[in-house]
Amino acid sequence: MNPDVDAIGVYQADPSLKGKLRRRLVRLAHRRPAVRRPERPMVTFAFDDTPASAVRRGAPILEARGVRGAYYFCAGLAGQHGHMGQYSTREDMVRVAEAGHEVGCHTYSHLDCGQATGELVADELELNAAILSDWGVAERLETFAFPYGDVGFPAKAEAAQRFTLSRALHHGLIEPGADLNQAPAIGIEGEHGEETARHWLAKAAERRGWLVLFTHGVEDNVTGFGASTDALSRLVDEALEKGFEVVTAAEGARRVSGDAMKAAA
Numbered sequence: 652m653n654p655d656v657d658a659i660g661v662y663q664a665d666p667s668l669k670g671k672l673r674r675r676l677v678r679l680a681h682r683r684p685a686v687r688r689p690e691r692p693m694v695t696f697a698f699d700d701t702p703a704s705a706v707r708r709g710a711p712i713l714e715a716r717g718v719r720g721a722y723y724f725c726a727g728l729a730g731q732h733g734h735m736g737q738y739s740t741r742e743d744m745v746r747v748a749e750a751g752h753e754v755g756c757h758t759y760s761h762l763d764c765g766q767a768t769g770e771l772v773a774d775e776l777e778l779n780a781a782i783l784s785d786w787g788v789a790e791r792l793e794t795f796a797f798p799y800g801d802v803g804f805p806a807k808a809e810a811a812q813r814f815t816l817s818r819a820l821h822h823g824l825i826e827p828g829a830d831l832n833q834a835p836a837i838g839i840e841g842e843h844g845e846e847t848a849r850h851w852l853a854k855a856a857e858r859r860g861w862l863v864l865f866t867h868g869v870e871d872n873v874t875g876f877g878a879s880t881d882a883l884s885r886l887v888d889e890a891l892e893k894g895f896e897v898v899t900a901a902e903g904a905r906r907v908s909g910d911a912m913k914a915a916a
């Protein structure tokens with residue numbers, strides 16, 4: 652799947668030379684490398700945006716296997732309808748938090764962080780955290796997913812100050828040297844999503860790395876922005892059979908980080 656595609660719409664990253672250069676250079680800025688390899692390979696199942704199906708159908712699949720996932724909410728989308736069906740309501744968000752899943756940040760409004768100013772990004776991060784906290788959803792949002800996977804310098808700097816892991820959408824494993832402020836992930840959506848995820852699970856097992864697998868919705872059948880319930884079930888089972896530890900993103904970041912993060916307000 653095209654790593655620049657995210658669920659709110661088919662996203663066209665700035666195609667200009669300036670845009671291309673920025674995307675290349677931002678990978679080198681504000682880096683915070685992972686320094687440790689976990690004792691066992693790790694995998695995180697992440698849900699972006701987050702359609703209600705990810706909570707209502709996805710969470711029980713993880714819970715039945717005794718593991719938890721990471722849900723990246725935009726409070727501004729709560730209860731609205733999009734092309735993936737209804738987004739999670741406030742009740743869905745409270746439910747995942749109470750069940751012990753991680754609640755992560757995905758900006759308030761699904762902001763394109765590629766070209767946004769630092770001030771706007773900061774406002775969006777603070778607003779999202781304040782609303783989720785007000786709803787009783789989370790004590791602190793520890794990790795972040797960049798909407799559309801697009802990353803600008805000001806956004807990366809703002810996220811780096813607040814989160815122990817900020818995830819983009821380029822492919823890769825999190826291993827020593829990987830940037831925790833712009834971490835890779837593998838989509839498990841679409842026709843080839845499950846097959847791609849299996850390939851990366853094998854690689855992560857072999858290298859004792861940390862793999863983040865993400866989807867948006869969880870549906871009966873696979874869609875462009877959703878994993879099927881069967882595919883998600885099979886992937887969790889396969890990870891457990893292969894000896895992976897299934898961790899939240901916050902837990903994974905703790906295991907591979909070298910230094911304590913600055914305490915966020």
Ligand SMILES: [Zn+2]
Nearest residue numbers: 657699798799
């Ligand atoms: Zn998104």
